[in-house]
Amino acid sequence: MFISGCLADWSLAKLEFIQFAADGPTLPLWLVLLWLLFSITFEQCYCWLSGKLKVAALLGGLFGPASYWAASKLSSVNIQMPVEFTLLSAAFWATLFVTFIKKRSLAA
Numbered sequence: 001m002f003i004s005g006c007l008a009d010w011s012l013a014k015l016e017f018i019q020f021a022a023d024g025p026t027l028p029l030w031l032v033l034l035w036l037l038f039s040i041t042f043e044q045c046y047c048w049l050s051g052k053l054k055v056a057a058l059l060g061g062l063f064g065p066a067s068y069w070a071a072s073k074l075s076s077v078n079i080q081m082p083v084e085f086t087l088l089s090a091a092f093w094a095t096l097f098v099t100f101i102k103k104r105s106l107a108a
Contacts, residue, residue, distance in 0.1 A: 046100075059097060064093025
């Protein structure tokens with residue numbers, strides 16, 4: 001999850017869907033650490049979604065993009081193409097949640 005999240009955000013920045021306040025060739029350190037923490041805590045925080053893939057997709061698709069919009073209000077992220085970004089981000093987050101909830105269900 002850590003690598004896929006960092007790669008997705010890096011790709012969004014390189015494709016100019018989003019721009020970080022500290023624009024550089026790599027992701028900002030705060031975002032890398034956020035992905036690391038999210039990856040470490042995902043299984044414990046979202047274990048209640050096991051077997052509820054539609055709910056997982058809905059939550060990921062809604063709240064994933066919402067977190068970027070919140071960051072844009074804090075001036076950490078500038079969303080360049082709002083409609084395209086929101087649709088792409090919603091699809092990514094929905095897929096991410098479903099994939100990792102399924103992975104957790106198979107491991108259990």
